[in-house]
Amino acid sequence: MTFPLFFAILRARWKAAVLVLLLTIGTTVSVTLLLPKSYTATASLVLDVRSPDPILGMTMGAMTMPAYMATQVEVLQSERVALRVVQGLRLAESAQTREQWKKETDGQGSFEAWLAQMIGKKLDVKPSREGNVIYVSYSNADPRFASALANGFARAYMDISLGLRTSPAQQYSDFFNKQAAEVRTSLEKAQAKLSDTQKLYGITVAEERFDIETQRLNELSSQLVAIQAQAADSGSRSAQVRAGSDQLQDVIANPVVAGLRADLSRQEARLGELGARFGDAHPQVVELKANIEELRRRIDSESRRVGGSVGVTNNINRQREAEARAALEAQRAKVLRMKEQRNDLAALQREVESLQRSYDQINQRVLQTSMESQATQTNISLLTAATEPTQPSSPKLLLNSLLSIFLGILLGVTFVLVREVFDRRVRTLGDFSESIGLPVLGTLPGPGRRSARAAGQLPSLVSGSVIGRLPGSGA
Helix, strand or coil, X not given: CCHHHHHHHHHHCHHHHHHHHHHHHHHHHHHHHHCCCEEEEEEEEEECCCCCCCCCCCCCHHHHCHHHHHHHHHHHCCHHHHHHHHHHHCHHHCHHHHHHHHHHHCCCCCHHHHHHHHHHCCEEEEECCCCCEEEEEEEECCHHHHHHHHHHHHHHHHHHHHHHHHHHHHHHHHHHHHHHHHHHHHHHXXXXXXXXXXHHHCCCCHHHHHHHHHHHHHHHHHHHHXXXXXXXXXXXXXXXXXXXXXXXXXXXXXXXXXHHHHHHHHHHHHHHHHHHHHCCCCHHHHHHHHHHHHXXXXXXXXXXHHHHHHHHHHHHHHHHHXXXXXXXXXXXXXXXXHHHHHHHHHHHHHHHHHHHHHHHHHXXXXXXXXXXXXXXXXXXXXXXXXXXXXXXXXXXXXHHHHHHHHHHHHHHHHHHHHHHHHCCCCCCHHHHHHHHCCCCCCCCCCCCCCCCCCCCCHHHHHHHHHCCCCCCCCC
């Protein structure tokens, strides 16, 4: 179908199209006026998602995600919020509503759940496009009831949100209280064990006593080294005594032996003088020889005495070395024992400190969850309370009228086209040519029109209608 044919059909059947349009508009307006009026009340809630948490003191980044707003919308539309509205507004006390429930459900199921489902059907929740505001709208024939339901859903949502926050916090608080009691018991046992171990070992300040005993061990080790040096020296001199005490340094340095040797040297010098002068048989020579022998005996006796004292000194040094070594071993064993005790105490101390840290952390969590469970404020605030609407939200006469005009035009055109299909008429020259299968050679003006020749339009009519392509012609 071409556009000229389409417009020709509309021009021929415009009355039918207008009739359909008027019927559609009239029907729509009548139905709109007869439909019961519905009023919509809207309350708005703002979600403060960027302010820090009053207990944790930190911003909850998850609240800024789009999923958070979608979750809040679903919570607001949940049955739990609707049940809170039913309980808060005492809707279940209506005898008429209860009779309706019995009629529809035969008294089966929960009346409050059914009522919550019923009031939830007229609820409309929409979040703002790029903000943190949620609009709660409720529609009803009674404007007062609509505003009451909108405000009721908003307040019930705020209460439920607070409950969703405090209920887990209360559970966590109970859990942490139980854990704190268990850790406190373990801490008290560890502290008692540490105290008993300190009493058993007699250690009050483990590090100070251990340092003292270690210092004493070092001193004993130094003393043993010194005594060993003395014992080695005395052993060397004792060996010299056994080999011959004349050249022993102690003997040579002894003043008595030195004096006797000086006297022996003088006596021997005098003996040489007297022997050369008087001979060996002279009484003075004999006396000097006797004195010289006595001096030599005394020197030998004194040397042996000095050598004997060197042996005694060596024995004493050996004994001192053995005693020092025994004391050093005893002190070393004591230090090792104290080191083991200190390790035991350190392990117990670490256990006590670890339990103390755990107990402090759990107590901190107990305090935090306890404060959260007792919170009375949420991040949701009522921005605007719903008021009784003065104008109905539906039916909308203007909108329905505009829609009926569009629909009427569409139905009128459709009606005209359908009628044209069942009642086909010749609308254009092309339709006539197609119907008889012959070309159109010319047209005659209709009644009441001026002659084309008189009007001076014959050339145009000939060029537009008469001159055509004859059958079998090559031009």
